[in-house]
Amino acid sequence: MKNVLAIILVSMMVTSTMAAASQNETSLYSPLASSLLSSASAESLTYWNEQNLRANSSCLLSIVRSKMNSTKASALPELKFSSSTSLEEFQAAIEQWWGFRPEKFVNVYNANTNTLYLNNNKASYKNSRTPVDSLVHELVHFVQSKDFNASHEDGEYLEDQAVQVQTWFRDNYGLHIQNEDYQGPCK
Numbered sequence: 384m385k386n387v388l389a390i391i392l393v394s395m396m397v398t399s400t401m402a403a404a405s406q407n408e409t410s411l412y413s414p415l416a417s418s419l420l421s422s423a424s425a426e427s428l429t430y431w432n433e434q435n436l437r438a439n440s441s442c443l444l445s446i447v448r449s450k451m452n453s454t455k456a457s458a459l460p461e462l463k464f465s466s467s468t469s470l471e472e473f474q475a476a477i478e479q480w481w482g483f484r485p486e487k488f489v490n491v492y493n494a495n496t497n498t499l500y501l502n503n504n505k506a507s508y509k510n511s512r513t514p515v516d517s518l519v520h521e522l523v524h525f526v527q528s529k530d531f532n533a534s535h536e537d538g539e540y541l542e543d544q545a546v547q548v549q550t551w552f553r554d555n556y557g558l559h560i561q562n563e564d565y566q567g568p569c570k
């Protein structure tokens with residue numbers, strides 16, 4: 384009986400110590416800091432990290448160029464991500480080009496304005512697909528247009544080539560790219 388009581392007492396002490404510790408932890412953060420923390424983690428749950436994608440885009444472009452045998456060296460197009468571009472802004476820009484408003488944010492390179500739109504929403508990518516290989520796909524369209532003066536008449540060929548390079552990239556590097564832990568060839 385004595386032993387049982389002792390165990391109950393010890394477990395009560397442990398519980399109250401844990402409660403005190405967690406209270407201390409919470410009080411370390413000001414309300415502002417904790418709201419910043421929760422919005423940052425909400426963003427990382429929803430989107431692939433935009434800064435990582437941006438940081439790797441020049442290197443990805445050189446991989447695409449070498450795969451396409453281009454020796455040109457023009458700068459990257461303007462990159463716009465769904466994490467920081469409103470749907471309305473995207474729709475208005477694309478409407479000028481396509482003549483209608485797309486329903487959702489899709490990956491597309493607009494050669495008229497030299498802008499590359501990339502959807503980095505996590506929910507849009509399943510299995511081995513990532514915004515990294517989608518970025519590669521759109522960079523192929525950029526190179527076709529900038530380096531090879533591609534014409535819209537060759538639409539089917541251009542799309543086939545973009546899919547081919549994207550698939551090659553995913554087969555060779557896709558396995559090393561795991562969510563936020565980007566470990567592609569451009570690390």
Ligand SMILES: [Zn+2]
Nearest residue numbers: 520524542545
């Ligand atoms: Zn395409």
